[in-house]
Amino acid sequence: MRLYLINPSNPLVSIVNVNESRWNRYRVWKPLSLMVLAGLTPPGWKVTIVDENLGAPDYPSLPRPDLVGITAFTSQANRAYEVAAYYRGLGVPVVMGGIHATMCLDEVSERVDSVVTGEAESVWAELLEDARHGRLKPRYEGGRADINDLAPARHDLLPARYAFGAIQTTRGCPLNCSFCSVTTFNGAQYRQRPIPEVVREFRSIREKRVLVVDDNLIGTRSEHIARAKDLFRALVQADLRKEWVAQATINFADDEELLALAAQAGCRGVFIGFESPTPEGLREIGKKINLVKGRDFRASVRRIQRHNILVVGSFIIGLDVDEPGIGQQIAALASHYGLDNLNTLFLTPLPGTRLWDQMKSDDRIALDTFPEDWRYYTLTFPVAQYKRLSLDEIIEEMASCNRSFYSLPRIVRRVWSNFWQRRQPLISLVGNLSYRSNIRVDGEAYANFRRRHHDSFRSLPNATASPA
Ligand code: B12
Numbered sequence: 001m002r003l004y005l006i007n008p009s010n011p012l013v014s015i016v017n018v019n020e021s022r023w024n025r026y027r028v029w030k031p032l033s034l035m036v037l038a039g040l041t042p043p044g045w046k047v048t049i050v051d052e053n054l055g056a057p058d059y060p061s062l063p064r065p066d067l068v069g070i071t072a073f074t075s076q077a078n079r080a081y082e083v084a085a086y087y088r089g090l091g092v093p094v095v096m097g098g099i100h101a102t103m104c105l106d107e108v109s110e111r112v113d114s115v116v117t118g119e120a121e122s123v124w125a126e127l128l129e130d131a132r133h134g135r136l137k138p139r140y141e142g143g144r145a146d147i148n149d150l151a152p153a154r155h156d157l158l159p160a161r162y163a164f165g166a167i168q169t170t171r172g173c174p175l176n177c178s179f180c181s182v183t184t185f186n187g188a189q190y191r192q193r194p195i196p197e198v199v200r201e202f203r204s205i206r207e208k209r210v211l212v213v214d215d216n217l218i219g220t221r222s223e224h225i226a227r228a229k230d231l232f233r234a235l236v237q238a239d240l241r242k243e244w245v246a247q248a249t250i251n252f253a254d255d256e257e258l259l260a261l262a263a264q265a266g267c268r269g270v271f272i273g274f275e276s277p278t279p280e281g282l283r284e285i286g287k288k289i290n291l292v293k294g295r296d297f298r299a300s301v302r303r304i305q306r307h308n309i310l311v312v313g314s315f316i317i318g319l320d321v322d323e324p325g326i327g328q329q330i331a332a333l334a335s336h337y338g339l340d341n342l343n344t345l346f347l348t349p350l351p352g353t354r355l356w357d358q359m360k361s362d363d364r365i366a367l368d369t370f371p372e373d374w375r376y377y378t379l380t381f382p383v384a385q386y387k388r389l390s391l392d393e394i395i396e397e398m399a400s401c402n403r404s405f406y407s408l409p410r411i412v413r414r415v416w417s418n419f420w421q422r423r424q425p426l427i428s429l430v431g432n433l434s435y436r437s438n439i440r441v442d443g444e445a446y447a448n449f450r451r452r453h454h455d456s457f458r459s460l461p462n463a464t465a466s467p468a
């Protein structure tokens, strides 16, 4: 039995666009979901993973499969449906799973033969057995998996063209920020894989650099931090000589032992969501962990960097409290914190989030011709009515934020300082150039976007008024 597992690509997602932005070649990410599914697939199935981010294959020239499985974030849904339609046209059954299939079940069910909601571990073997006997059910509910005994992902199945391998050590997040799908999808309970299994899987990754995809590698409670330290000790002991980057909350900076162990274990960079420069903004999206009284973000960033770990910070533009000037405010604050890279995104109502429910009930979703408009749900396009910023204003805020933080003199200053402090100057340079060139790609896309979608955006009654 031949199984194709397909990661569709969306050319509007600049960070995965290897052709237009050559610096992205140094940061191509592996689609871990499909490697995990391949790991769960029993012998008897010949599995091929197709990652369209490396270039879509000529499907008609591939051997006919017996089953096609497609993953999709919301931004990939349109292309997923095109691929599904092609294979269904050939009479090949198509199953779709992942975050978009879970959040938009009805839409997806109309376009594929079978949908898996939630995490696939508990239902994948049953589905394959059903497919083998030609009795696929329209829906399988995966729910949340017991991650104490996961089959290792198939790290061997993809070509050696990726800059980073990928691994997951925990699932779930208790923080439930309004714009994020993780708590709805993976649950509020922070589930941790057994450390020996993580170390074994780490060892099986052939890339020297690895992305730890956990939404928060260290967690929020003292027992989570203790487990993270144990994991780092085990990685040090295993002497894997891997370098890795991860996502964490700002409390990463609060424990010197944790930082020292992370660095020894190979941590070279951390991605942290700062989200908003103001407490009002943080309260609006419910990012309580960033509201801890007395937190000095600049000092926190410096503490992490002293361990030779780069800090990439993420901010959102388009909150109800954001007014003209927000772009400059974010760029100035990011420079003041000393961030190595800045990732600023538009506030985007993703299906299944509290933000989606809120904006939908307020009739503020501007791009709502679905599924066509999902292609813009990349967080790099404005898709909603923003309270105090018109379409032109919000695009200008994003441009001015990026122009300022990624100006050539500022890049030179940052990379020079990284060089001087021996803190990953090469990675810092590639990161800065890659962001700069993605901004150019996004900028070119905006001109077209504005022309096509200007009429979908109307000003809210109090647009550009000062906050009360
Ligand atoms: C790593 C990651 C990335 C990597 C992607 C690497 C890759 N090629 O896959 C990078 C950095 C490139 C990335 C980019 C983006 N990401 Co991202 N990313 C993640 C992250 C942190 C982990 C994903 C992961 O690998 N999980 C581990 C695997 C094992 O879990 P899984 O994917 O859920 O798969 C399981 C199930 O879903 C299911 N399943 C999945 N696919 C399929 C398919 C079939 C057939 C079946 C049966 C089952 C199944 O089975 C798997 C095992 O249980 C998630 C958050 C999260 N917790 O999922 C966000 C997340 C997926 N990203 C998100 C977003 C918004 C984006 C971006 C649009 C914006 C951005 N700038 O971040 C871009 C879009 C990229 C694109 N290609 O379109 C959102 C998506 C929400 C949504 N509704 O789409 C998430 C959920 C984060 C969030 N804050 O809400 N991302």
Ligand code: SF4
Pocket: 173, 174, 175, 176, 177, 180, 181, 182, 183, 215, 216, 249, 273
């Ligand atoms: S944004 Fe980060 S901290 Fe907030 S719910 Fe999502 S994963 Fe958790």
